[in-house]
Amino acid sequence: MNTLVLSCALVAAGLYGVLTRRDLVAVLASIEVMLGGASLLLVAYAAPGVATAAAGQGYALLVLAVGAAEAAVGIALLVSLIRRGRTRSEDITEVRG
């Protein structure tokens, strides 16, 4: 139960950061907090069984990979915004590929 509360608190805290921070770096960091909370829940409740533990670790590795891809795209957006002299999250609508 402690892990459940911790994980949900981390997800909620990350969501608060996404909603309130305006700087793109801080928004990306808040998303990482949300991902970390979700992965922790996945791992903690997969642990007790041997079969579920392997599947849980596999899923958590996949979440890790998706998080890394999200960070790469986010930082690419950030670099694109820096070139325009802006780093606020609302400026992201100006980015064209």
Next chain:
Amino acid sequence: MSVSVTLLWWGLAALTVAGAVAVLLVREMMRLMLGLGVFLVGIAGMYAWYGFGLLGVAEVFVYVGGVLVLFLLAITAMGRDSESRAIVRRFDIGAATVSVGLGAVLVLALGGMLPGTSPVAGATVERTADALLGTLLPQFEIAGVVLLVGLVAALAIVGGGEEK
């Protein structure tokens, strides 16, 4: 479970929460990144506590060693690293209500469904590889495609600006 093991869990939880709070509240960018690093190390420690050593090492390598360095590079590229400050709104009651509400709903919804937790040493590398290349193969392939799409998207976003 021994008292020292339980205390270790609480210590790691405190480390994780402290890092997350720093990410939410700190204005100075380098300290924000330091907070994110503390959070990620805390999460990696939690993975190891539950018996997922491989996952903890992967977390440190990929996030602390890779993603965090990318963030630092981006902050440095802003050209105002020493004075860069994140823009923080004042306490937003609406955002706080939505966040706390989501957290409460998740705890209430999942609390009755999930079994108990305990550390285990059953997730060996061999079993995880079997799972990834067996029952989780479709998800594994999808993750590979997502990574590839992410790479191409990042190149398109950054390269698109150069042509102009």
